Amino acid sequence: MPTITLNNLSVPFTPGSSVLEAARQNGVRIPTLCYHPILKSVGACRLCVVEVDGLRGFPTACTTPAADGMVVRTDTPALRSLRREVLSLILSEHPYTCLVCDRHDRCAEWQVTIRKAAVTTGCENCPKNGQCELQTLVDEVGLSLMPYSISYRGLPVEKKDPFFDRDYNLCILCGRCVRVCQDVRRTGTLAFIQRGSQTLVGTAFDKSHLEVDCEFCGSCVDVCPTGALYDKRSKWEGVPETTARTVCPYCSVGCELDLWIKRGKVVGVRPAGAVLPTGGLLTAPGGAAANTDGAPRNNGMACVRGRFGLVEMVHAPDRVRHPMLRKGGRLIETSWEDALAFLAEKLPAYRGESFALLASPHLTSESAYALQKFARQVMGSGNVDSPTALPRIPRIGELVDRLRAERSAPLRSLLDARSIVVIGANPRLSHPVAAVYIRQAQAAGARLIVVDPRRSELAKRADVWLPVKPGADAALLQELRQALARETIPGEPSNEQHALPQGGAPQGGAVAQAAHCLKTASPCVILYGSGVTHSLAAVETLDAIHDLAGDLQAGVIPLFGAANTLGVLDAGAVAVDEKQNYAGIVQGIANGEIKALYLAGEMPALDELMKLELLIVQDHFLSPNVAEYAHAVLPAASFAEVSGTLVNFEGRAQHFAPAIPPVGDTRPDWWIAAALARALGADGFTYSSAADVWQELDEQERPPVGQAASRPPSALDSQADYPFTLLLERNAYAYRSSALTDHIKGMELCKADEESLYLSVEDARRLAVAEGDLVQATSPAGSATFLAHLSADLPATLAYASINPAHGSQLFVGMLPGSKVCLVKIDKVTS
Amino acid sequence: METHECKTTTAGHPAGVEILEQRMLVPNVNVLTVRAPAIARKIQPGQFIILRADERAERMPLTVSDWDREAGTVSCVFMQVGTSTQKLGVLEPGDRLPTFVGPLGHPLEMANFGTVVLTSGCYGIGALYPAARRLRELGNHVIGMVEARSNFLLYWVEKYRSVCNEVIISTFDGSKPGKKGEGPVHLSDLLATGRKIDRIIGVGCTFMMYETARSTRNSGVKTIVSLNPIMIDGTGMCGACRVVVGGETKFACVDGPDFDAHQIDWELLLSRRKPYMEAEAVSIENW
Numbered sequence A: 001m002p003t004i005t006l007n008n009l010s011v012p013f014t015p016g017s018s019v020l021e022a023a024r025q026n027g028v029r030i031p032t033l034c035y036h037p038i039l040k041s042v043g044a045c046r047l048c049v050v051e052v053d054g055l056r057g058f059p060t061a062c063t064t065p066a067a068d069g070m071v072v073r074t075d076t077p078a079l080r081s082l083r084r085e086v087l088s089l090i091l092s093e094h095p096y097t098c099l100v101c102d103r104h105d106r107c108a109e110w111q112v113t114i115r116k117a118a119v120t121t122g123c124e125n126c127p128k129n130g131q132c133e134l135q136t137l138v139d140e141v142g143l144s145l146m147p148y149s150i151s152y153r154g155l156p157v158e159k160k161d162p163f164f165d166r167d168y169n170l171c172i173l174c175g176r177c178v179r180v181c182q183d184v185r186r187t188g189t190l191a192f193i194q195r196g197s198q199t200l201v202g203t204a205f206d207k208s209h210l211e212v213d214c215e216f217c218g219s220c221v222d223v224c225p226t227g228a229l230y231d232k233r234s235k236w237e238g239v240p241e242t243t244a245r246t247v248c249p250y251c252s253v254g255c256e257l258d259l260w261i262k263r264g265k266v267v268g269v270r271p272a273g274a275v276l277p278t279g280g281l282l283t284a285p286g287g288a289a290a291n292t293d294g295a296p297r298n299n300g301m302a303c304v305r306g307r308f309g310l311v312e313m314v315h316a317p318d319r320v321r322h323p324m325l326r327k328g329g330r331l332i333e334t335s336w337e338d339a340l341a342f343l344a345e346k347l348p349a350y351r352g353e354s355f356a357l358l359a360s361p362h363l364t365s366e367s368a369y370a371l372q373k374f375a376r377q378v379m380g381s382g383n384v385d386s387p388t389a390l391p392r393i394p395r396i397g398e399l400v401d402r403l404r405a406e407r408s409a410p411l412r413s414l415l416d417a418r419s420i421v422v423i424g425a426n427p428r429l430s431h432p433v434a435a436v437y438i439r440q441a442q443a444a445g446a447r448l449i450v451v452d453p454r455r456s457e458l459a460k461r462a463d464v465w466l467p468v469k470p471g472a473d474a475a476l477l478q479e480l481r482q483a484l485a486r487e488t489i490p491g492e493p494s495n496e497q498h499a500l501p502q503g504g505a506p507q508g509g510a511v512a513q514a515a516h517c518l519k520t521a522s523p524c525v526i527l528y529g530s531g532v533t534h535s536l537a538a539v540e541t542l543d544a545i546h547d548l549a550g551d552l553q554a555g556v557i558p559l560f561g562a563a564n565t566l567g568v569l570d571a572g573a574v575a576v577d578e579k580q581n582y583a584g585i586v587q588g589i590a591n592g593e594i595k596a597l598y599l600a601g602e603m604p605a606l607d608e609l610m611k612l613e614l615l616i617v618q619d620h621f622l623s624p625n626v627a628e629y630a631h632a633v634l635p636a637a638s639f640a641e642v643s644g645t646l647v648n649f650e651g652r653a654q655h656f657a658p659a660i661p662p663v664g665d666t667r668p669d670w671w672i673a674a675a676l677a678r679a680l681g682a683d684g685f686t687y688s689s690a691a692d693v694w695q696e697l698d699e700q701e702r703p704p705v706g707q708a709a710s711r712p713p714s715a716l717d718s719q720a721d722y723p724f725t726l727l728l729e730r731n732a733y734a735y736r737s738s739a740l741t742d743h744i745k746g747m748e749l750c751k752a753d754e755e756s757l758y759l760s761v762e763d764a765r766r767l768a769v770a771e772g773d774l775v776q777a778t779s780p781a782g783s784a785t786f787l788a789h790l791s792a793d794l795p796a797t798l799a800y801a802s803i804n805p806a807h808g809s810q811l812f813v814g815m816l817p818g819s820k821v822c823l824v825k826i827d828k829v830t831s
Numbered sequence B: 001m002e003t004h005e006c007k008t009t010t011a012g013h014p015a016g017v018e019i020l021e022q023r024m025l026v027p028n029v030n031v032l033t034v035r036a037p038a039i040a041r042k043i044q045p046g047q048f049i050i051l052r053a054d055e056r057a058e059r060m061p062l063t064v065s066d067w068d069r070e071a072g073t074v075s076c077v078f079m080q081v082g083t084s085t086q087k088l089g090v091l092e093p094g095d096r097l098p099t100f101v102g103p104l105g106h107p108l109e110m111a112n113f114g115t116v117v118l119t120s121g122c123y124g125i126g127a128l129y130p131a132a133r134r135l136r137e138l139g140n141h142v143i144g145m146v147e148a149r150s151n152f153l154l155y156w157v158e159k160y161r162s163v164c165n166e167v168i169i170s171t172f173d174g175s176k177p178g179k180k181g182e183g184p185v186h187l188s189d190l191l192a193t194g195r196k197i198d199r200i201i202g203v204g205c206t207f208m209m210y211e212t213a214r215s216t217r218n219s220g221v222k223t224i225v226s227l228n229p230i231m232i233d234g235t236g237m238c239g240a241c242r243v244v245v246g247g248e249t250k251f252a253c254v255d256g257p258d259f260d261a262h263q264i265d266w267e268l269l270l271s272r273r274k275p276y277m278e279a280e281a282v283s284i285e286n287w
């Protein structure tokens, strides 16, 4: 290992480090401000100046590469005075009074009233007080007298956007927010801008973040060293009492997050690794999540759901907090004792096939396991399923498993990929952090090939877009394989672009281009999403993906919508038999064979629920139609209140511990299943913790997987009555049986196109529909009204809509959850 | 005490009081001007009004900072701290306040005392201005002491200069035109010069008034402070504004808001504010 001499001490450092990193590796502090470990160093603030023998002047440690034998001094009188000067200059445009005020301590004690001010005028009313890097720096640099008086910018505080406020009067122009947005997230929402004679950071043309397509990922807020950018929600919470490392429960990326805790409540969320520790801030104890193999895979990132959608979900005022039983037509709060006694009396009558369980793929593995065990062993019913795929087709678990066993690739492999194929997925919405990795790979030169019926946003960013008829993916992929086989170009990677020619190439051309790309750019990673698993041709497409991945020696990442699809599969909370799958269960309810239904975080939008003799709902929230029919409501503790395991799309089991005590009278899902089993007199349910359940689950043989019967390729063929193929995007903000957009203020703004229907320009002309008209889409199952939008990105007879299933769209009544396509006719609504 | 419900429900006009001007003077300090002729006719220095920003907002007392008896307008300087004041801060000219009641509270005692020092900070700079104007009219030698954390938080300095004989500006950080340090420190210095001062009046945050009381305690000069603790209904019914003065329980809204600074039980007063602030933290999140 090379060595460097730091302040007269010779110490080793990891090759490739900067002088700053070499110092940190050896526990030597150098003051920094513009540096952040997840960002490229730019040497902008000049606080990290050092003296290096043989180098003139005072180089910045963050940008100077460490070299073997280098002699560096980090703390000399000259450096100290230089740093004081640099910091004074930086602070001269900052309301610094409190920073250098000698009555600071007394003031904090008395002036309790001034904290929640509209505008921050000093630390005492700043949301960052106690966790601010400037406060640490002033101490570190030893600044006690300011030579300059404050020149306050007097800019209005920006409060109109959701989730976070921006007060650029506090900004010290370190550029961290700009770099994270441009270089890491690759969204490019933020930039240095010029306003009059002032250089500031912000959005181009001073637009609001909503107007410039900000993803509200919160990364800029996380890296900001000052109070300039701050969460609305936790603005006045101050320094958390403690933090807890956990796993995001929303999508299958499985980002590691730090929950900020105060008074037994979650008051804030930060992605692991994003926030630099400062004097006042506690860093998360590393051991809470067991998957501490190296840096968190989200690398300091999250998305709007994980970053801004957890506190409100956990502490939502409308969360179900107590068990409820229907009495005299109304749901009445009751005790666990009474609820369990009621069910212990009712349930035995439904042992066998008249009982069914539908489990959410958002459940922890432990909960899914305990629930399915309850259904199978105590209730003696095989009617157990979870919406992991389109329910009408046979189980595809086997194919998913085969890909996982043979081709599983870590998320980070995207960064080394030279080519990426995305099939049937919209990761920017569904798996935002994976989308960031794709953008980063592209920036590093990887080729992107997108298979999608519509020219989605991702397709527009792609090198090659392969438009495909819904359901015909398998045929297209086979065509691609043949083209690959024909490609004879030797494996010399070329750098020329293979953009789709203007005006769109014939299919053959695009396939040939894609084949050329793939042949010349390896390694390759293939990602597939719900457009594959939830299409009618899921089986064929998964087969084709398996073949293609084999040809290319590519890694495969499945973009499952829910956080624990793989874990729920592993836990056996899915049907073994086609008759007992989701569709079979729904049919059983409709024809009266199934009389008792246990819904654990899952909610089919079915009128038939009213036919049930016993409906048990176990969840965080009660949707109105369930509230109408449920006989018993069991309040489930949220992920923040339980320990458990989520298996992310890499197949990695991520264990997490409870961060706060259960809200109200809620209990972990697995606990409820076990308590029910015991109430029914069953043995084998004496778990005292989730770890007990995990141990049992881990020792199990994988439950048998159903046969993936092969079916004829079943691309939907338009029929005369229903000439349009409608692609349905389910609200990516769905969680268990409700949608975050319904519970979290501001979330709906990120999802503006809900209840909108996109039509090709050609079809619109034919139907005489103009932008913004109301249209009615009618499927054999029902109809729904949408706002029409014209799109140049759709071929004729293909339409696209984003819907919120929690609102029980009429198109879904009688349709099965997860359906991605249906045939419809579209009419203009004339009123 | 006089209370005048000022309900302008003249036919054709919506109920409530119309906002004529809303301006942020310096960060967090706004001046709000409304049309309220009945109040403008009667108001005296030191009196306050109670308003609500909207139908759902809580009642909030604000000291009146300026008025124009002829034009029938009343202005209040207020700090945007907490939910209610931030709700008030976003209202615009033309908006209407459902409640605007006053004048309330006892006026400050106004006479020719001789030399009077007025010491103020935050919203108090505005709140004490009418007293400065009136005391000067009555022939006093008026010394206005204005404090702010930093110069960018100073306002109405020119207005003070126009009615005071002397103006002493202090900024905690010494930024110009201020003298470095807190107002009460400069007040101590002033008293230490042996100059004859006949009365001291202080308005500002509780902490600043507490410090004022401390620095004048030994001088024997009568010191009046205006208490701004939590007042909710302005009639003494709710008891939220209880203070102990000279061993007796008083209600700031009815008996005050001005009290002899040396008689106030400060420890009690300051300790009572905390629980309220915790509740406020929750209410602003849910706003």
Ligand code: SF4
Binding pocket: A094, A095, A096, A098, A099, A120, A121, A122, A123, A124, A126, A127, A128, A129, A130, A132, A133, A134, A135, A170, A225, A226, A227, A228
């Ligand atoms: S950003 Fe930091 S230094 Fe500036 S006011 Fe806030 S806490 Fe104080």
Ligand code: SF4
Binding pocket: A180, A181, A185, A187, A188, A189, A190, A209, A214, A215, A216, A217, A218, A219, A220, A221
């Ligand atoms: S929230 Fe994310 S996308 Fe939006 S500006 Fe910040 S870093 Fe950029």
Ligand code: SF4
Binding pocket: A170, A171, A172, A173, A174, A175, A176, A177, A178, A201, A220, A223, A224, A225, A226, A228, A229
């Ligand atoms: S907003 Fe924050 S991160 Fe961005 S430049 Fe200013 S201080 Fe730095």
Ligand code: SF4
Binding pocket: A248, A249, A250, A251, A252, A253, A254, A255, A298, A301, A302, A303, A304, A305, A306, A307, A431, A432, A433, A434
């Ligand atoms: S990308 Fe997925 S796992 Fe990560 S924060 Fe967002 S929803 Fe959670």
Ligand code: FES
Binding pocket: A031, A032, A033, A034, A035, A042, A043, A044, A045, A046, A047, A048, A049, A060, A061, A062, A063
């Ligand atoms: S941290 Fe090195 S220049 Fe800013």
